[in-house]
Amino acid sequence: DIVLTQSPATLSLSPGERATLSCRASQSVSSYLAWYQQKPGQAPRLLIYDASNRATGIPARFSGSGSGTDFTLTISSLEPEDFALYYCQQRRNWPWTFGQGTMVESK
């Protein structure tokens, strides 16, 4: 199975700051990587698919980059509603797998 390792585990930032989240795959997943956001008590929401494509309705402050084994989710300027848990997920090989998550918390 492809293992996705996210770093850091927790990111403590203030509103308006830039957030940079990393996802590293144990083998190449090409560009077949998605990012999801999950808030407490809610289901996840798709943010980015295929490494760099924003899902419908996702604000432009969210961007994704990378290919192969190294990927980044960037939130250019944190809004209060962006403090949440973020997961990456690969669809290169079954079983599709998720990273363990990065929590973006308010400093």
Added chain:
Amino acid sequence: EVQLVESGGGLVQPGGSLRLSCAGSGFTFSSYAMNWVRQAPGKGLEWVSSVSGSGSSIYYADSVKGRFTISRDNSKNTLFLQMNSLRAEDTAVYYCTKGAAVAGTVDLWGQGTLVTVSS
């Protein structure tokens, strides 16, 4: 409104069975792969099973293979997960999810239904 509504969760004893259902609405159900993704309490996400739009292609995580069966009834816009031989480690919120236009990506999640396996 595009939505997924799960039902069927609850408390079951180890070794027991449970059947989850998920009703989809607001989209052409038969055109999309559907999936079950679970989340154990306080833990991360695990992809459990997927079925293609026609039902002809099915995938299972190794952790549930041979115990869980995914199926769909496109005439009723409903997805199912039959769970047998349940174990404590199957305790989780089970999300019904809709596949996006790109296979293996989820663009719609249900609210989740909690399955608790305990004696």
